[in-house]
Amino acid sequence: MLKWQLQRYFLRMTATRPDDTARPSAIGHPAVGRWAAQAKTLQRGLLCALLWILVAELSLHFAIEGLGMSLIWPANGVALGAVLAYGPAMIPALALGVAAWHGWHGIGALESLIGIGALVLALLLAWAALRLFYPRIQSHNPLLRTASFHLLAVLPASAVLALLGSWQFLLLDTPAWADFEVMILMALSQVFGLLMFGRATQLSLNALKHRAYPWRRLLDRQTLLWCGLFVSFGLLAHVADRANLGSAEAMRYLFLGLVAWAAFAARPLLAHWATAAASVTMVALAPNYPAANAYALTWIIDQTVLLIFLAAVGFLVSAVMAQRRLLERALRRSAHTDPVTGRLNEAGLLEHLRRSAPHPDLLGVEACNLSQIEDRFDLALARSVERDISIALGQLAPNGSQISRMKEGFFVLCLQPSWASKGLVEGIQQALDGKRYAVAGESTRLQLAIGRLDDDGQPLPPEQRLALLAQATHVGWNGSTAATRNPARPENLLRLRRQQLECLDHLRELLRQPQEGATAGLWLACQPIQRALREQEEAGAEVLLRWTLPDGSPMSPAEFFPMAERHGLAAALDRWVLTEAAAQVRPLAQQRNKNWKLSVNLSGASVSDPGLFDDIVAAIAASDLSPRQWCFEITETAGIAQRPQAVELFQRLRQHGASTALDDFGTGLATFDYLKALEADYLKIDGSFVREIETSRVDQQIVRSICEVCKTMRLLTIAECVERESQKHLLAAYGVDFVQGFGIARPRPLRAHVQQLLAT
Secondary structure, three states, X not given: OHHHHHHHHHHHHHHOOHHHOOOOOOOOOHHHHHHHHHHHHHHHHHHHHHHHHHHHHHHHHHEOOOOOOEOOOHHHHHHHHHHHHHOHHHHHHHHHHHHHHHHHXXXXXXXXXXXXXXXXXXXXXXXXXXXXXXHHOOOOOHHHHHHHHHHXXXXXXXXXXXXXXXXXXXXXXXXXXXXXXXXXXHHHHXXXXXXXXXXXXXXXXXXXXXXOOOHHHHOOHHHHHHHHHHHHHHHHHHHHHHOOOOOHHHHOOHHHHHHHHHHHHOOHHHHHHHHHHHHHHHHHOOOOOOOOOHHHHHHHHHHHHHHHHHHHHHHHHHHHHHHHHHHHHHHHHHHOEOOOOOOEOHHHHHHHHHHOOOOOEEEEEEEOOHHHHHHHOOHHHHHHHHHHHHHHHHHHOOOOOEEEEEEOOEEEEEEOOOOOOHHHHHHHHHHHOOOEEEEOOEEEEOOEEXXXXXXXXXXXXXXXXXXXXXXXXXXXXEOOEEOOOOOOOHHHHHHHHHHHHHHHHHHHHHHOOOOOOOOOEEEEEEEEEEXXXXXXXXXXXXEEEEEEOOXXXXXXXXXXXXXXXXXXXXXXXXXXXXXXXXXXXXXXXXXXXXXXXEEEEEOHHHHOOOOHHHHHHHHHHHHOOOHHHEEEEEEHHHHHHOHHHHHHXXXXXXXXXXXXXXXXXXXXXXXXXXXXXXXXXXEEEOHHHOOOOOOOHHHHHHHHHHHHHHHHOOOEEEEOOOOOHHHHHHHHHHOOOEEOOOOOOOOEEHHHHHHHHHHO
16 A cells, blocks of 8 residues: 555656656557656655765764754755756655665654754745746846745745754754854755755756756866866865965965856856855865854854855856856847848858858849839838748758848858759749739739859859859849859859849930830830731731840840849830830821721839829820720739739720720639729730640630630630631631731831831
């Protein structure tokens, strides 16, 4: 029966400690885990009891003459540290160890019971106080937590031991010491032992339990030097005492310097043990106190209070230095950490690159339109976009890669050379490029630029590698389209970046002036649009923007328009096109065919511009054409990103008399519900559904479905990329109203086309 009760007691005690809970055994039986936890608790209890007995025996060296009490009593400090580290499950084993030691030294049963009871009550009081109040101290300040520990644990336990534990000595016949002197000596002895050894034992057992301090950290150069000086000072004092030089007592003050050094420089664990070791040594080297008389108590108080005050100041200084080290680490971390995303900042990235060997490959990801998002909406949305990018990169990047926010809108991934980046780039594009953000009924889409810089073995400093990566991001990728060239070498990056900047400067200059020649600089072309059921009858033309470089080579719109959009020139390009188109088609105002329409594309940047409608009205007026002869197109992707603005713009254009069209239908994420809300006049079927319509049954069904829906919604359809006469006839059979493509007419300069229309 007793065995069963003891088992239940130990099991209940171990259950209060989260770190000692039973773990599933290899065979999965819960009883095996419980017995393992009980055995571990019993083992710890026995070791703590043996440690208490050993320390108690050593403490007898400091016994007070005629009292049976030691000047210092570290054994109870060891017991306090064991209970705080392993829980109250250690108390029964400690009580048995104290009883055995009392029996070994012939202490009476009553005195032993009083001493054991006082110790058990003090340990429980200290454990309960820390358990209840210590977690409520929501502070990482080591000074506050150190002071709270001693106020909650050391002082209550010392008071209990002094008030109750002193009765075991008051029952003895001690005529040389008065009762109040016994209680004072007991209080000093317990405060010394608990203060010096309680926290040190707890930290040591916690370090062993969690393996927080490996031997290579404990035996560092500073610790070994301190131990060497401690042993040297002790040997010098011992030699001086043996030689009767009279300086042994004075040499003990050398240990004050060791305490100060440990408090300022050592970690808390070593600082506590250094203070305890130095204090005990100073007591051992102190001159013999006089026999029990009026001066004995004064001498003892003088020695112990000095050391207690020294230890308290040392612990507080150690806590202050620990707080300083925490602040220094926090400052270093903040100096290398981006406050928006929590990733490395530029300084942290540079430090990481300096320490990395071999040099990692670099992948740059830039939010191209972040400044536009910030200007149009607010800073909060821009920061939210950057945090989304950071989270997505963390989810997509391989394990072990380092992610940093080098500057606003620009992220850098450090990848091992063996990692393939192609799949990563595709994943980043799918997750982030074109992602929609909406605020208060307005929306925008994120535009990314991605660049890569591989390690080619050149010994370049990190600053230069990051500069090359930024250039690779600018020239290697435009929007979500990869450039065909691979600008991996620094000289290529510099050359391509210089060319890009020159092109931008040239483009800005061209936007300030009208079209110079028929096909020089920026110039307008057009591609005719015909009715599907009537041969050779032109219904209108779509304006196309072309750019011929000074060397005579053309630059594709797929190349220069994303560059212009990224640098905020898209709206300026649209205005230039409107102005030039109005001027070049003005002679058509005298033409008899009033059903001919001029179609102009509008970019997403222009759709969100509140002044666009006024510019369109001005262009229509300058052309002398009727508003019904103008048609304005927006792509499906741009319309979705700017849905409220697109709907409002289309409504105002229709009210003014102009026509509207939704371009590239089927390539974005639009629904027919969105098409209904937009109220367009024309719907342009993307060429991807037209090129293989003669053989693809899927494309045929898609086109038929679009035509049926448009017919119900009273929309006219225009099929793009028509290259063969057979395609035209098939599209006409499906209900397509207009066709456009190389099979109908190739693009030509707008001025020349206007002259041809006038001639016919």
